[in-house]
Amino acid sequence: MSPVPSQLQWKISSWMMIFRTALEERLVYRGDFALGTLMRFLPIVTQIFLWFAVFDAIESKGDNTEGTIGGFSFEEIVAYYLLTMLGRAFSSMPGLASGIAKQIREGEIKRYLIQPIDLIGFLLLNRIAHKFAYYVIAAGPFALVFFLCRHYFVSGWPSLTTLFAFTLSLVMGFLIGFFLEASIGMIGFWFLEVSSLLFVYMLFSFFLSGHMFPLSLLPDSIEYFVTFLPLKYLAYFPAAIFLGKIPQDELLFELALEACWLVFFIALCRIAYSRGVQRYSGYGG
Amino acid sequence: MEYNDTAGTVGEEIQTMSLKDPHPNYLKVFLTFAKNSLIRDMTFRTNFVLQCVSSVGWTLMNVGFYLILFQYTDTIGAESGWDRDKFFLFLATTWFINSIVQAFFMPNAEEFSELIRTGGLDFALLKPIDTQFLISFRKVDWSSLSNFGAGIVIAIISLHNLAHRENTPMIPGWHEIALYLIFVILGIVIMYSLMICLSATSVWLGRNQTLYNFWFYITNFSRYPMEMYDRGWGRPLYGIFTFIIPVLLVVNVPARILARPIDPRTTGEWFFVAWAFVAACGSVIFSRWIFHRALSSYRSASS
Numbered sequence: 001m002s003p004v005p006s007q008l009q010w011k012i013s014s015w016m017m018i019f020r021t022a023l024e025e026r027l028v029y030r031g032d033f034a035l036g037t038l039m040r041f042l043p044i045v046t047q048i049f050l051w052f053a054v055f056d057a058i059e060s061k062g063d064n065t066e067g068t069i070g071g072f073s074f075e076e077i078v079a080y081y082l083l084t085m086l087g088r089a090f091s092s093m094p095g096l097a098s099g100i101a102k103q104i105r106e107g108e109i110k111r112y113l114i115q116p117i118d119l120i121g122f123l124l125l126n127r128i129a130h131k132f133a134y135y136v137i138a139a140g141p142f143a144l145v146f147f148l149c150r151h152y153f154v155s156g157w158p159s160l161t162t163l164f165a166f167t168l169s170l171v172m173g174f175l176i177g178f179f180l181e182a183s184i185g186m187i188g189f190w191f192l193e194v195s196s197l198l199f200v201y202m203l204f205s206f207f208l209s210g211h212m213f214p215l216s217l218l219p220d221s222i223e224y225f226v227t228f229l230p231l232k233y234l235a236y237f238p239a240a241i242f243l244g245k246i247p248q249d250e251l252l253f254e255l256a257l258e259a260c261w262l263v264f265f266i267a268l269c270r271i272a273y274s275r276g277v278q279r280y281s282g283y284g285g
Numbered sequence: 286m287e288y289n290d291t292a293g294t295v296g297e298e299i300q301t302m303s304l305k306d307p308h309p310n311y312l313k314v315f316l317t318f319a320k321n322s323l324i325r326d327m328t329f330r331t332n333f334v335l336q337c338v339s340s341v342g343w344t345l346m347n348v349g350f351y352l353i354l355f356q357y358t359d360t361i362g363a364e365s366g367w368d369r370d371k372f373f374l375f376l377a378t379t380w381f382i383n384s385i386v387q388a389f390f391m392p393n394a395e396e397f398s399e400l401i402r403t404g405g406l407d408f409a410l411l412k413p414i415d416t417q418f419l420i421s422f423r424k425v426d427w428s429s430l431s432n433f434g435a436g437i438v439i440a441i442i443s444l445h446n447l448a449h450r451e452n453t454p455m456i457p458g459w460h461e462i463a464l465y466l467i468f469v470i471l472g473i474v475i476m477y478s479l480m481i482c483l484s485a486t487s488v489w490l491g492r493n494q495t496l497y498n499f500w501f502y503i504t505n506f507s508r509y510p511m512e513m514y515d516r517g518w519g520r521p522l523y524g525i526f527t528f529i530i531p532v533l534l535v536v537n538v539p540a541r542i543l544a545r546p547i548d549p550r551t552t553g554e555w556f557f558v559a560w561a562f563v564a565a566c567g568s569v570i571f572s573r574w575i576f577h578r579a580l581s582s583y584r585s586a587s588s
Contacts (some may be wrong), residue, residue, distance in 0.1 A: 042502040045522070046509060053362035053513045054354060060363035069357045198336035203339065207346045217353055 013126055014117070015097070022129035038141040051077050060122045064200055070217035076243055078152040080214050082145065083239035087213060089138065090170045091177035091234040092233050097201075100185025104280070113277065118180060120273060127178055165251050169238040172258050176233050179265035186269065189276030208284065210236025216245070230261040309414045315422050321427040336428035344380065344435045350377065366546030369508050370450070374445040375540040379508050380436030381469055382536060386476045388429035393421050394480045398487035404585045417576050421481065447544075457543055468539035468558070471565035475535050476504070477571035478565075485572075485579035507532040510546075527557075531564040 015190040021258060059067055072080060100123070112119040158166070181262045184201060188194050206212055208231040215226055215236045226232065237258065240246050246254055326333045354419055355362075367577050369374065397420050400406040409419050447455045457486075490557040506514070511533040514523040526533040540563040541554060 036498065039498055039502060043505050046505050049513045049519055050361070050509055050515075053365070054358045054512075056363045057360045057365075061359065192490045196332070196339065199335075199339045200342065204347060207349070212346070212350055213353065217357070219353070219356070239322050 015121070018117075018122060018125050019129045021124045023133050026130050026133035027137075028106065033137045034141060035100050037138045038145075041085065041141070041254030043086070044078075047081050048078050049153060056262070070214055072214055072216070072243075073154070073156045075152045077214065078149065079154075079243060080239050081114050081273070082149055083151070083242050084211055084235040087170065087173055087235045087238040088143065089134070089142075089203075090131070091173040091209075093177050093181040095182040096127065096178065097185035097198055098195060099123075100182060101192075101198075104185075104188040104194050104274050111281065113280075119271060123182065124178060131174065155244065156178075158244060161251075162241060162244065165255060166238055167240045168255060169233070169241055169258065171239055172255075172262055173233050173235075174259070176230060176262050176265055179269045180230070180260070183265060183269045186272035186276050189272070189279050205234060208232070209234040210239070214240070216240075230265070231256050298316060305498075311414075311418060314414065314418075318422055319425045323427055324503075326427050333428055337431035339434050341435050344432055346375070348373075348439065360499050360515055361389075361510060365510060365512055366548075370443040370446040371544040371546050372510075373439055374447075374544040375510065375536065376434045376444065377440035378434050378469065378540040378543070379536045380439065382472050382476060383504075384432035384436065385473050386480070387432075388426050389420060390477050390480050391429070392424040392426045394484040396424065397484040401487050401583065406583060407585050410580070410583075417481070417573065418578060421477070424538075452546075455545065457545070461542055461545075464558075465539050465543040468542060468561060471561060472535035472539055474565045474567050475531055475561075479503070479530065479532065479570035481572040482575050485576050488579040488583050503530065503532055507535045508538075511537045527560075530560070531568065534561040534564055 001128065038197070054069070058069070069077070079098065109119070110123070111117075156161075187197065191197070208215075208226055208229055210232055211234075215223060215232055218226060237246075237254070241248055241251070315385070351369075352374065354451055355372075359368055361372055363368045382538070397406075400409065400420075407492065412419055435526065443459070503526075506522070511527065514526075514533070523533070534557060538557055547554070
């Protein structure tokens with residue numbers, strides 16, 4: 001009389017299988033991947049020069065004695081951009097929402113309604129495998145760039161607590177990114193075409209996640225609202241933790257808040273999926 | 286995004302035209318291409334409007350970023366003269382050039398590597414018209430021109446601010462405006478040549494997704510005042526992107542002519558103006574040579 005463990009075993013083995021397949025699928029394109037990763041750092045070169053020019057102008061004028069903008073020095077801003085690349089490596093989900101919408105539109109989603117596999121779980125495992133493969137290959141280029149730019153990290157390695165919080169925020173950033181985008185993909189149950197909506201989301205996310213510039217540069221009145229949005233967890237928040245821009249005594253509270261957002265998006269995604277499936281009528285063969 | 290392929294009818298049109306006259310009327314052919322693309326765009330009107338809105342949205346976000354930047358600083362670079370209004374003129378120039386490149390050349394360059402991969406280039410080679418012309422102007426992405434409009438708005442606002450400010454108001458003269466227009470066109474020519482060179486390499490490489498990323502990363506350098514790179518380890522980049530792949534001249538030369546960041550102008554500035562002219566001519570010749578080299582080593586992929 002042990003149907004429960006055997007079912008669990010079956011589940012684990014099938015999840016492992018999905019993970020392995022996705023991992024192998026991803027490693028096929030490793031050469032292109034590594035080169036692409038290195039190229040992605042190129043825009044940072046222009047950013048370094050732009051910010052140098054900005055700080056140069058500020059210092060020559062001489063009325064900003066601290067030499068900081070929004071609490072960031074020149075070196076910290078460069079370090080910030082590098083760290084957001086790391087944050088985005090966790091939280092960006094290329095093709096997730098559009099993939100879900102496409103599966104809905106083309107009727108492929110029926111597969112998950114008939115087979116004993118949960119769509120969201122399947123996609124999450126797939127994504128973890130893809131990310132895992134990505135890190136294996138991207139670790140080289142990332143390490144190289146961070147090593148070459150080590151002098152921008154003026155305060156050296158942060159404390160262990162900070163590193164732990166940083167890792168936690170990266171992992172939660174990944175999960176928030178996943179469930180947020182999956183929820184957007186679920187809109188496909190209601191509107192068949194979501195690509196333009198996605199583009200608008202991408203625009204806002206680029207700006208409001210802190211990928212474009214540190215959010216603390218925003219005028220105070222706007223910053224106040226933006227920091228309430230969950231988008232900051234995708235890029236700004238992990239980098240700010242690493243650079244010690246989040247005060248130690250607020251760190252726990254901020255991380256708890258992030259966890260709340262995560263729970264919110266998991267629930268939202270689940271509800272949207274179950275509601276969507278009820279609405280769904282299978283188009284296409 | 287799905288649309289009907291009207292290339293067939295265009296081909297027929299070219300052929301009937303060329304039967305009457307062995308030298309096709311390039312302007313007429315181009316207008317036909319442009320008309321067909323517009324018809325295609327207007328078939329999916331909501332999609333078209335959304336594309337316009339999203340590209341203008343991207344522009345607004347950039348404007349927002351630079352407005353924030355100028356909250357903290359008066360100029361970009363000490364003594365460079367690029368204050369807020371002048372820098373926004375620079376940005377407007379960037380948008381003029383980029384929107385034209387994206388509207389007219391980008392969709393075609395994207396298709397070119399696809400034509401090579403699928404062997405569809407055979408049909409282009411058979412047409413009685415210059416192949417480079419046919420490849421470069423077949424499609425027009427009208428929605429990208431919305432950023433041209435955004436550029437005009439930005440330019441008008443900054444010119445207005447420059448003319449009405451208290452210390453050193455500035456109104457560009459007619460000869461400056463004329464020179465500006467000429468060098469915007471030459472900038473577009475440089476960008477076009479670069480794009481032709483990059484897409485021609487797909488004949489040798491088969492598929493070049495990374496090269497298109499490369500295009501974005503290279504042109505990324507052209508978006509800022511060039512003197513910014515002229516220090517420390519930026520010097521090699523400055524040299525390469527000014528004298529070998531002249532992308533730094535594309536926006537910088539016309540923008541400097543109009544915005545006059547350093548007044549009076551230096552002789553160095555005139556040197557770059559002259560060099561931009563030479564570079565534009567040189568890059569057209571070079572890209573045409575590369576394109577023909579690529580065509581001669583093309584082996585059809587179909588059958």
